[in-house]
Amino acid sequence: MKSELEVTQEMQQVVEQMRLDDLEENPDLENEIFDCDCCGKSKPLAGSVLYENSYRLCNDCVLYAEVGFELKKIKCIQELIDAMEDKRLEEICEFIKKDEASMKN
Numbered sequence: 001m002k003s004e005l006e007v008t009q010e011m012q013q014v015v016e017q018m019r020l021d022d023l024e025e026n027p028d029l030e031n032e033i034f035d036c037d038c039c040g041k042s043k044p045l046a047g048s049v050l051y052e053n054s055y056r057l058c059n060d061c062v063l064y065a066e067v068g069f070e071l072k073k074i075k076c077i078q079e080l081i082d083a084m085e086d087k088r089l090e091e092i093c094e095f096i097k098k099d100e101a102s103m104k105n
């Protein structure tokens, strides 16, 4: 059984790899900007993922989504979007922040 931190670390690598793969295929994707359906920010297309044929999430939100699915904190993207709006994502964010902090050491 993996710890939540291990899951987060693994997903960070997977999601970062998606971004790198996208850029390898088409370096212009870094300059192609879209509005993320989850965080609402303007983000590069590189590393973004289309979920359920209707939500395009930026690379940052893909990480939240994948960690959320893996840890069974969310069941669908709409839940993630709702959580994002209500700022109820702290639990997931907490792990990601901790992990980023530990990677710097």
Ligand SMILES: [Zn+2]
Pocket: 036, 037, 038, 039, 040, 041, 043, 057, 058, 059, 060, 061, 062
């Ligand atoms: Zn986003």
